[in-house]
Amino acid sequence: MSELGSNQGQDENKNTTVFDSANLAEKQKAEHFTNVEGSEARAKAAERQAEALKKKAEAAHAGEIKKAAKQANKEAGGSKGGILNVMFGGWRKWAWVAVLIIALSVCVFVYYLSTGTISEQQADKKAESFKESCSIEDAESSYCFEALDDFENYISNEGNLDTKIKLLKEYEEYVMLEYGDAGRVEAFLDKNKNNGYSDENKQALCKIYKDMYYKADNWEGYFNDCEF
Numbered sequence: 001m002s003e004l005g006s007n008q009g010q011d012e013n014k015n016t017t018v019f020d021s022a023n024l025a026e027k028q029k030a031e032h033f034t035n036v037e038g039s040e041a042r043a044k045a046a047e048r049q050a051e052a053l054k055k056k057a058e059a060a061h062a063g064e065i066k067k068a069a070k071q072a073n074k075e076a077g078g079s080k081g082g083i084l085n086v087m088f089g090g091w092r093k094w095a096w097v098a099v100l101i102i103a104l105s106v107c108v109f110v111y112y113l114s115t116g117t118i119s120e121q122q123a124d125k126k127a128e129s130f131k132e133s134c135s136i137e138d139a140e141s142s143y144c145f146e147a148l149d150d151f152e153n154y155i156s157n158e159g160n161l162d163t164k165i166k167l168l169k170e171y172e173e174y175v176m177l178e179y180g181d182a183g184r185v186e187a188f189l190d191k192n193k194n195n196g197y198s199d200e201n202k203q204a205l206c207k208i209y210k211d212m213y214y215k216a217d218n219w220e221g222y223f224n225d226c227e228f
Contacts, residue, residue, distance in 0.1 A: 119158065119159070119160040119163045120160075120162075120163050120166065123158070123163045123166060123167050126151070126154055126167075127151075127167065127170045130147055130150070130151040130154075130174075131174060133146075133147040133150070134147040134148065134151075134174075134178070138178070143179065148175070148184075151171060152171070152188055154167070155167045155168060155171060155188075155192065156191070156192060161195060161196070161197055161198070161201055162201065164192065164195070165197070165201050165204045165205060165208075168188075168189065168192060168205065168208055169204070169208050171185070171188070172185050172189070172208050172211060172212050173211070176211075176212055176215045176216070177215075180215065180216065182212055182213075182215070182216035182218065185212050186209075186212060189205070189208065189209060189212070193205060193228055194228065197228065202226070202228050205226070205228070206226035206228075209221070209226055210222055210226075
């Protein structure tokens with residue numbers, strides 16, 4: 001081979017691209033990082049999009065709940081007004097007023113009945129207390145002035161007329177039995193005979209008078225009609 005041919009072959013070899021493994025590795029590495037960065041960016045974008053859609057859905061759901069709550073409140077208010085109108089509207093309110101008046105009247109009646117029962121129980125205790133006090137005082141002075149005065153004051157202030165008649169009977173029977181003091185008994189009965197008694201109470205008081213006259217042998221008073 002001539003020198004010219006040899007030189008030409010060398011020139012051709014110089015122009016030919018030589019394979020370099022280091023350059024290939026660098027290139028692959030660069031492509032790899034580019035792909036990774038692109039994947040991460042796409043993933044973050046998808047995540048942001050998903051979060052936005054989630055918030056949008058939650059807001060829409062909250063709006064629907066709020067709307068439903070307002071509608072329920074509105075319907076409840078209308079229903080309440082309707083019920084009140086059915087119960088108290090028009091003539092019905094006067095019916096309720098009548099029912100209320102009747103209920104109050106019953107309560108007052110029951111109260112007075114219970115008051116009468118309590119006053120009778122208190123009267124029984126007072127009568128027993130009077131008898132004990134009178135017995136003690138009588139043992140000291142042969143007459144129970146203070147106990148009688150106290151008992152008479154209690155009877156005069158008794159507001160329940162049924163109870164008062166009962167106490168007058170207790171008073172008359174005790175004083176006539178223990179002392180036979182018809183004058184004091186008659187004077188006290190006269191003091192308490194005009195108090196707006198019922199016919200039943202007047203009959204009971206008349207019997208008290210007659211019992212006193214009978215024990216005092218006052219037949220004129222016994223046979224006379226009672227006048228109140």
